[in-house]
Amino acid sequence: MDLKLDHRTEDGLTIVEVEGEIDVYTAPRLRELLIDLVNKGNFHLLVNMEKVDFLDSTGLGVLVGGLKRVRAHDGSLELVCTQERILKIFRITGLTKVFGIYASVDEAKEAHGKDK
Amino acid sequence: MATVELMFSALPAHVRTARLVATAIARRTGVEESLLDEVRLAVGEACSRAVEAHRAHCPGEPIRIELKDDSGRFEVTVSDQAPSDEIKQEQPLDLGMLSDSFMSGFGIAVIAGLADDVEVFPSPKGMRIRMSWPAANGHPS
Known part of the structure; x- marks a missing residue:
């Protein structure tokens, strides 16, 4: 399955919907979207990974790159993910300590609201 | 099952094909369903790393994968032809040091965390x- 990307803004949070496979072939498209969003002033990003079938280290690199960009603007990049096979990659690489990972968009929005 | 060999040019689009082939042969070789995601990811990581290395050093050369059933184990070997002196990254995480070159070491770290x-x-x-997983069911027809 290819990669489908969409985004919307709710309550000051830009929600990026990702569906499909994030790998060495498709990750550049996600990187371009994250860079574009930051360049347009969206510094609080929430990437919804619930429909991601596959994520490799190239995809992790794109997410880390996005995090570095938003942090340069005192922003945030957090994730929604409950799939064990995706979470496992974050655990193996230690990135669970770097990203805020939520069980749902609503949970992430609530936490984001409290942080404001 | 006899050895299966696959060669592909160093294009990112081919990595998905390599993952699919490896997963199909792993299933046929008798690797447990619960391990197939790990096979898919580990083979994808190895192929992605090889593609990036070839694109930097020898884009015209192909990458080779060998998949075989070896004494009750499913064994995958991914070979590239790009000069390499990479080492496994084991430093503690700090966002500031997560440069692109650091991230390139993640592929092997992920493989090490996944393959048996x-x-x-x-x-x-x-x-x-070279990576392998148990193929407990023997030789399905």
Whole structure:
């Protein structure tokens, strides 16, 4: 399955919907979207990974790159993910300590609201 | 099952094909369903790393994958022809040091975390990554 990307803004949070496979072939498209969003002033990003079938280290690199960009603007990049096979990659690489990972968009929005 | 060999040019689009082939053969070889995601990811990581290395050093050369059933184990070897002196990254995480070059070491770290058994052979003539998983069901027809 290819990669489908969409985004919307709710309550000051830009929600990026990702569906499909994030790998060495498709990750550049996600990187371009994250860079574009930051360049347009969206510094609080929430990437919804619930429909991601596959994520490799190239995809992790794109997410880390996005995090570095938003942090340069005192922003945030957090994730929604409950799939064990995706979470496992974050655990193996230690990135669970770097990203805020939520069980749902609503949970992430609530936490984001409290942080404001 | 006899050995299956696959060669592909160093294009990112081919990595998905390599993942699909490896997963199909792993299933046929008798690797447990619960391990197939790990096979898919580990083979994808090894192929992605090889593609990136070839694109940097020798884009015209193909990457080779060998998949075989070896005494009750499903064994995958990914071989590239790009000079390599990469080492496994084991430093503690700090966002500031997560540069692109650091992230390139994540692929092997992920493989090491996924495969049941991994050996990495870097050399000036290329890197060979051999990984294997138990194939408990023997030889399905």
